[in-house]
Each structure stands twice: as C-alpha cells, then as structure tokens.
Amino acid sequence: MSLVELRNVSKIYHLGGEEIRALDNVSLDIESGEFISIIGPSGSGKSTLMHILGCLDSPTSGTIKLDGTMIQGASPRELARIRNRKIGFVFQFFNLLPKLNVLQNVELPMVYSGVSARERHERAVAALKMVDLENRSKHRPSQLSGGQQQRVAIARALVNSPKIIFADEPTGNLDTNTGEAILQLFCKLSREGSTVILVTHDPEIAAVTPRRIEIRDGKIAEKVDARLAGLDRVARTF
Amino acid sequence: MNFLNAILIGFKEVWAHKFRSLLTMQGIILGVASLVAMAAVVAGMENGMKETMIATGGADKVLLQQQPVPAYQEHRADEAPGRTMVDVQALRKSAPLIRLVSPEMAFQEYVTITHGDKMVNPSECVGVWPAVLDMNLHTLEHGRFFNELDEENANSVCVIGTGIRDELFGNPEKTGQEIVPIGELININGQPFTIVGMFTHYESEQERKERELAKSKPAEKRAGPVRKRGWGGRGGWAFYSKNYTIYIPLNTMWLKFRSATGTNSIPDPRLTDIDMKVASLDLLEPALQQVRNVLLLTHKGIEDFSFQTQENQIENINTQIHKARLSGGIIAGISLLVGGIGIMNIMLASINERIREIGICKAVGATGSAIFLQILVEAVVIAVVGALLGLFASYNVVELVTIMAPSQNAPVIKPEVMVIAMLFSAGVGIIAGLFPAFKAAKLDPIQALRRD
Known part of the structure; x- marks a missing residue:
C-alpha cells in the first residue's frame, strides 16, 4: 500500500466568474521512503498540489489517502491533527516565529500535539542535533544566518517524526553554497529513511531526487531518473 | 496546547509590547480604579450614615x-x-x-x-x-x-x-x-x-x-493667645x-x-x-x-x-447609597466598556500583524480552537493585568479623593469589590477577545502563509 494515494484529484478556483483548474484530474502514488521533487513553472499548480498533499487544503473533487486514512472530507480540525502528526513543512522563507528562540520554535509542533514539557525539550534538542545547531538553541531566529534558519525549520519539521516532509523551494532564499548544504541535508534525511518531497521550479535542484513529478497546467508529466533511482537504491542497501 | 501554556505565551506577548499593552490596559486600569474607589467612598458614606443613625437612637x-x-x-x-x-x-x-x-x-x-x-x-x-x-x-x-x-x-x-x-x-x-x-x-x-x-x-x-x-x-507650637x-x-x-x-x-x-x-x-x-x-x-x-x-x-x-x-431615615440612607453606587457604577462600567473596546481593537490589529505567525502555527498543526484559545487568553491576560494595576491605582485614587474632598467618612476599600472588579475585567477581556479570536481561528493557513 502506498503512503499517499491521489485519485482523480481536481482543484478548481473561481476568480471573477472564471474557472481556474489549478489541478486537473491528478492521480499519483507516493511510496514510503521516496525522495521526490515536484517541479513546474510558477502557476503550473505545483503549490496547489503540495498544499493538498500537505493537508493544508482540500481538493474540489477526487480522493486522497494518506497513510491509510481518507482525508478529502476531513474537517479543518482533523486536517490540523494530520499536519501535526504526519507531515513536516519546510518553507522558502523559513517561517520561524521571531519571538521564540530556536528551541521553542522546534518545540512548537509538539506544543500542539500535547507533548509534556520535558519530552518536548528532549526531542527538540535531539532534532537540533541532527541539523548541527544544538549550540544555538537559545538564539533568536533573527540572530541566525539564512542557512541556519532553514536548518532550524528542518529540525522543526522533523521533530514530530512525520511520515512525509514537504519542502517548498527550500533553497529559494539561500545562496548557492548554503542551498547546496540544505539539499545535502535532505539527501541525508532521505537516506535515513524519511519520505521527502521537494517542490521547486529549478530543474537543477530537482535533479538530486530519483523521482521527479513535473506539473504543467495542472497535469502531471512524470519523469523518473532511472540512474539516480538505481543509485539511490544501491546506496540504501549499504 | 494546554491552558497554562496559553497563559504563559499570552504574558510573553503582553511583555513583548510593553508600552502598547499598557496603553491598551489604561481603560481597564481606570475602570477598575474608579470602580473600587467609588465603592470605597460609598462604603465610607454608608458607614457614616449608619453611625449617625445609631448615635441618634437606632x-x-x-x-x-x-x-x-x-x-x-x-x-x-x-x-x-x-x-x-x-x-x-x-x-x-x-x-x-x-x-x-x-x-x-x-x-x-x-x-x-x-x-x-x-x-x-x-x-x-x-x-x-x-x-x-x-x-x-x-x-x-x-x-x-x-x-x-x-x-x-x-x-x-x-x-x-x-x-x-x-x-x-x-x-x-x-x-x-x-x-x-x-x-x-x-x-x-x-x-x-x-x-x-x-x-x-x-x-x-x-x-x-x-x-x-x-x-x-505633638501639637505645633503656636504664637499668640490660646484660641479655638x-x-x-x-x-x-x-x-x-x-x-x-x-x-x-x-x-x-x-x-x-x-x-x-x-x-x-x-x-x-x-x-x-x-x-x-x-x-x-x-x-x-x-x-x-x-x-x-x-x-x-x-x-x-x-x-x-x-x-x-x-x-424613613433607613430608607433615605439606602436610596442615597443606591444612587451613589449606581452613578459610580455606571461611570466605572462605561470606563471598563471603553477599555474592552480598546482591547478588542488592539487584538484585531495584533492578529492582523501576526497573520503569518498564525499561518505558521496552523501549518505545524495548531487547530482552530488552539489559536482561538491563544488569542482569547491574550485578551484576558491584558484585561486581568490591567485590573491588577487598577487595584493598585485604586489606593492612590482613594488617597486623592480624601485629599480633594475630605469628609467625615473615610473611604473603606472593600476586598469583595476588588474581587468583583477583577471578575468583571476578566469578563470584559473574554468578550473583547471573542471576535478577534474567532477571526484568527478561522484564518485559512494558505492565505495566512502567503501574507508578508
């Protein structure tokens, strides 16, 4: 059974009486442990796809199954719960809360899932260790560089051990070197078994993932890089 | 998201904007201070009237x-x-x-x-x-x-x-x-x-x-002949x-x-x-x-x-006390109401300012009710802190009243009035926070995240 099953999903917006099909009858399967990129030019519907996959939005029609649960008809409350437990987000603009320090930012998802303060602290420190930022836990986001902020955001995405990690243009706001480091971090996560989905407009970034889903005008044109996919699998057997 | 956490974050939010919070609280501060001071003055009046009545025969x-x-x-x-x-x-x-x-x-x-x-x-x-x-x-x-x-x-x-x-x-x-x-x-x-x-x-x-x-x-020494x-x-x-x-x-x-x-x-x-x-x-x-x-x-x-x-005299005392209470209470009530409107105004501005933060919280799994509770608690924290400051202020207001209008009857600050004022302020905070909290809870996470 796939981790995510999208069947005939459409998302239709109405803007000024005009019907816009952001997603047009999309079907998609994502297996556990995959490293996928969703690419497409702006306006192609890739963000809409990510929002629907990430349970931030509901489709107009079609069904979604995430980790065995049907979620297309879920209430906002249930969606929030699923986002909290099963999904981690990394955004282009980091989206850390400026008033909280690094540790508190990482603790935030656990606050909403009702984890006890002691366990929150332990798990947040462990997550920060994974991104090599445990010595910055008392700093404010504004005192960190862009790359460090993005690593905090990744730690926050990881801290509730989600089934899927979504990264929306995670390198879009970083210089090339830092961006490269962040991508390496995602590769590392993928090798360690996480399901990672990168959303980007940049084919070069998409090139690091074995599976690429290209979106144009709300439809999927999928390409799989067999060589990278094979390498990936070989790498994991070690 | 437990309640204690919400209160803690509420205090942090108030502390982060100290001056703005203080300005927001002033309506509540004045309202509570005037309520307590008014009740104290009326209680003093009542005591004086009752003493007088007993002195004249009961x-x-x-x-x-x-x-x-x-x-x-x-x-x-x-x-x-x-x-x-x-x-x-x-x-x-x-x-x-x-x-x-x-x-x-x-x-x-x-x-x-x-x-x-x-x-x-x-x-x-x-x-x-x-x-x-x-x-x-x-x-x-x-x-x-x-x-x-x-x-x-x-x-x-x-x-x-x-x-x-x-x-x-x-x-x-x-x-x-x-x-x-x-x-x-x-x-x-x-x-x-x-x-x-x-x-x-x-x-x-x-x-x-x-x-x-x-x-x-000791009495001051006075020059001249003894005089009354x-x-x-x-x-x-x-x-x-x-x-x-x-x-x-x-x-x-x-x-x-x-x-x-x-x-x-x-x-x-x-x-x-x-x-x-x-x-x-x-x-x-x-x-x-x-x-x-x-x-x-x-x-x-x-x-x-x-x-x-x-x-007749008892009736007179009661009607006078009632009237004094009513007029003072109305003034204090209006002040508290204005304070509540001030809180609502600031909360609305504040959630507009933090729309992106709310979006982030929602993206990482905050439910609408968690956001609702957060904003509501923040409004109540402002109101209750304001009420506490108002209680401190009320002592000074009472002092001021006794200086400005010294009377035979010293104002009596009553603890039960303080409790009532606190509860009333908390109620004002809740009512003032309801609409902003509802608005924040209903925010669409995608829209909220897109805002800069």
Whole structure:
C-alpha cells in the first residue's frame, strides 16, 4: 500500500466568474521512503498540489489517502491533527516565529500535539542535533544566518517524526553554497529513511531526487531518473 | 496546547509590547480604579450614615410629634391636650407593643450653664426619666444616673455629656488629664445642680482614628493667645450634640422651671417629646396602630399628634447609597466598556500583524480552537493585568479623593469589590477577545502563509 494515494484529484478556483483548474484530474502514488521533487513553472499548480498533499487544503473533487486514512472530507480540525502528526513543512522563507528562540520554535509542533514539557525539550534538542545547531538553541531566529534558519525549520519539521516532509523551494532564499548544504541535508534525511518531497521550479535542484513529478497546467508529466533511482537504491542497501 | 501554556505565551506577548499593552490596559486600569474607589467612598458614606443613625437612637426609635389639629376637627382645637404625662402613663399601661416610653420636658427659654467663670450652651438640656438611657443609646461612664428617689424628690441633680465637661472644667486633650467633675455644682439658668454622672465620649470611627493620630504627633507650637480654630468642635453633628447633652430628672424640670412659666405664668404640663421604642421592628405597623388607639382615647379623639420613625431615615440612607453606587457604577462600567473596546481593537490589529505567525502555527498543526484559545487568553491576560494595576491605582485614587474632598467618612476599600472588579475585567477581556479570536481561528493557513 502506498503512503499517499491521489485519485482523480481536481482543484478548481473561481476568480471573477472564471474557472481556474489549478489541478486537473491528478492521480499519483507516493511510496514510503521516496525522495521526490515536484517541479513546474510558477502557476503550473505545483503549490496547489503540495498544499493538498500537505493537508493544508482540500481538493474540489477526487480522493486522497494518506497513510491509510481518507482525508478529502476531513474537517479543518482533523486536517490540523494530520499536519501535526504526519507531515513536516519546510518553507522558502523559513517561517520561524521571531519571538521564540530556536528551541521553542522546534518545540512548537509538539506544543500542539500535547507533548509534556520535558519530552518536548528532549526531542527538540535531539532534532537540533541532527541539523548541527544544538549550540544555538537559545538564539533568536533573527540572530541566525539564512542557512541556519532553514536548518532550524528542518529540525522543526522533523521533530514530530512525520511520515512525509514537504519542502517548498527550500533553497529559494539561500545562496548557492548554503542551498547546496540544505539539499545535502535532505539527501541525508532521505537516506535515513524519511519520505521527502521537494517542490521547486529549478530543474537543477530537482535533479538530486530519483523521482521527479513535473506539473504543467495542472497535469502531471512524470519523469523518473532511472540512474539516480538505481543509485539511490544501491546506496540504501549499504 | 494546554491552558497554562496559553497563559504563559499570552504574558510573553503582553511583555513583548510593553508600552502598547499598557496603553491598551489604561481603560481597564481606570475602570477598575474608579470602580473600587467609588465603592470605597460609598462604603465610607454608608458607614457614616449608619453611625449617625445609631448615635441618634437606632432604628427602632419612634418619635411622637405634635401636629396641628386636622381641619375637620378645628372647632375642637382649644380642647387639644398636647402630649402630657397622661399619654405616657397610658402608653405604658395599654400599649404592650411599645417596650419603652421616654418623656422629655425641655426649657422654654435659652439654656445657659455656668460654673465659675465658664459658660456653655448645651445642645439639649431636658428633664427625663432613666428610660432615656436606653432610648438614646447613652453609655454612662462615670458616677450614676438619677433614680426614682431623685425623681420623686425633684432633686437638683444632673448627668452631663463630655462636651459640657470640656467647656466648664477643661478638655482632657488640653489639660492632659481626664477630669471627672462628679459632685461639682453647676448652675442651670441660675439654679444650682449637682453633677452625679457623666456619659462616655461619643465619636465616630473616623474621629477616633484622627484623635489617636493627633495623640502620636505633638501639637505645633503656636504664637499668640490660646484660641479655638473654628466653631463647633470636632465631629459630626450627631456626635457633637450627643456630647453636649445634659439631663435632669423630669420632675425637677417640672417643679423648678416649668410649673410657673407657661403662657401668662399658667403652668404648662405639655411635654416637648415622647420617644418610644417598639418591641420589634417587624411589628412596627401594629405598634403604631396601638399607640394611635391609646392616644385617641387620652386626646378625646383629637388627632393632634403624628409619628416619625427612623424607617424613613433607613430608607433615605439606602436610596442615597443606591444612587451613589449606581452613578459610580455606571461611570466605572462605561470606563471598563471603553477599555474592552480598546482591547478588542488592539487584538484585531495584533492578529492582523501576526497573520503569518498564525499561518505558521496552523501549518505545524495548531487547530482552530488552539489559536482561538491563544488569542482569547491574550485578551484576558491584558484585561486581568490591567485590573491588577487598577487595584493598585485604586489606593492612590482613594488617597486623592480624601485629599480633594475630605469628609467625615473615610473611604473603606472593600476586598469583595476588588474581587468583583477583577471578575468583571476578566469578563470584559473574554468578550473583547471573542471576535478577534474567532477571526484568527478561522484564518485559512494558505492565505495566512502567503501574507508578508
């Protein structure tokens, strides 16, 4: 059974009486442990796809199954719960809360899932260790560089051990070197078994993932890089 | 998301914008301060009024007053007997709902009391029965009250209030010692009387405190001759007049001063006052009926009397207190309402400013109710912190009020009013927070995340 099953999903917006099909009858399967990129030019519907996959939005029609649960008809409350437990987000603009320090930012998802303060602290420190930022836990986001902020955001995405990690243009706001480091971090996560989905407009970034889903005008044109996919699998057997 | 956490984050949010929060709170601060101060002033007023009422004889006292003969009986006006000892005896025998009857006979001229080179004009110099002690709630501190023998023999004895002593023999605050002039002779309108007893010093709670304060501070040295500042002396009129009372036996009054001083020197047996106390306040109405029935008999059916009860005074006190409370409460309520609107305004601005933060929280799994709780708690925290500051401010407001309008009745800050003010503020915070919290909870995470 796939981790995510999208069947005939459409998302239709109405803007000024005009019907816009952001997603047009999309079907998609994502297996556990995959490293996928969703690419497409702006306006192609890739963000809409990510929002629907990430349970931030509901489709107009079609069904979604995430980790065995049907979620297309879920209430906002249930969606929030699923986002909290099963999904981690990394955004282009980091989206850390400026008033909280690094540790508190990482603790935030656990606050909403009702984890006890002691366990929150332990798990947040462990997550920060994974991104090599445990010595910055008392700093404010504004005192960190862009790359460090993005690593905090990744730690926050990881801290509730989600089934899927979504990264929306995670390198879009970083210089090339830092961006490269962040991508390496995602590769590392993928090798360690996480399901990672990168959303980007940049084919070069998409090139690091074995599976690429290209979106144009709300439809999927999928390409799989067999060589990278094979390498990936070989790498994991070690 | 537990409640404690929400409160903690609420405090952080308030602390992060200290000045803005303070400005937001000012409505609540002023509202609570004025509410507590108003209640304190009204409580002081109430205390003063109640003290005065007790000083004048308590709630169960009924005055029998003279009244012109009604129009339909005017042809019999010259038969109207007025209030006499006949009434007193009849009431004592035939009106069991009246537990105490106290006749009073006063001078018909101005009263002057002298002792040596000192002179005083008492507020009240009347001939009475010992029943007057219970009637006017007097406490005898020194000596004795006159007894039946004094009454029978019309002895020239008197019992005085401390005010009379102060004037004739010296004030303990000035002489530094308490003078008890028992056995001294004084002259009442030229007639010698022996002092056999003296009442305690009556004063209000406020006066007592002031006197004790004055005792602890030595008086300033003044140049020039000894002089009084102002007339009348300390205290409210009720306590003042009670202290300047002098009582003599009723019979003495009758024989020495009244039996030959009526119109054209015809003896005038009419009393100046008949005071009564009812057996129980619940039986006030039947008791007054009973008195009326008895008196109509002794007065040959002529209704030349009426009653005055303290009921009216209690009612007056209650309506006055009620009015003062209402007007103060409305002002404080409006202030709190404005404070609430201020909080709502700031909360709306604040969630607009933090729309992206709210989006982030939602993206990482905050439910609508968690956001709702957060914003609501923040509004309540602002309101409650404001209320606490308001409670501190209320002390200063009360100080200010006492400086600006010093009165006999010191304001009394009541803890229960403080609790009410706190609860009311918290309620205002909740109501003010509801709409912004609802708005924040309903935010679409995608839209919120897109905002810069």
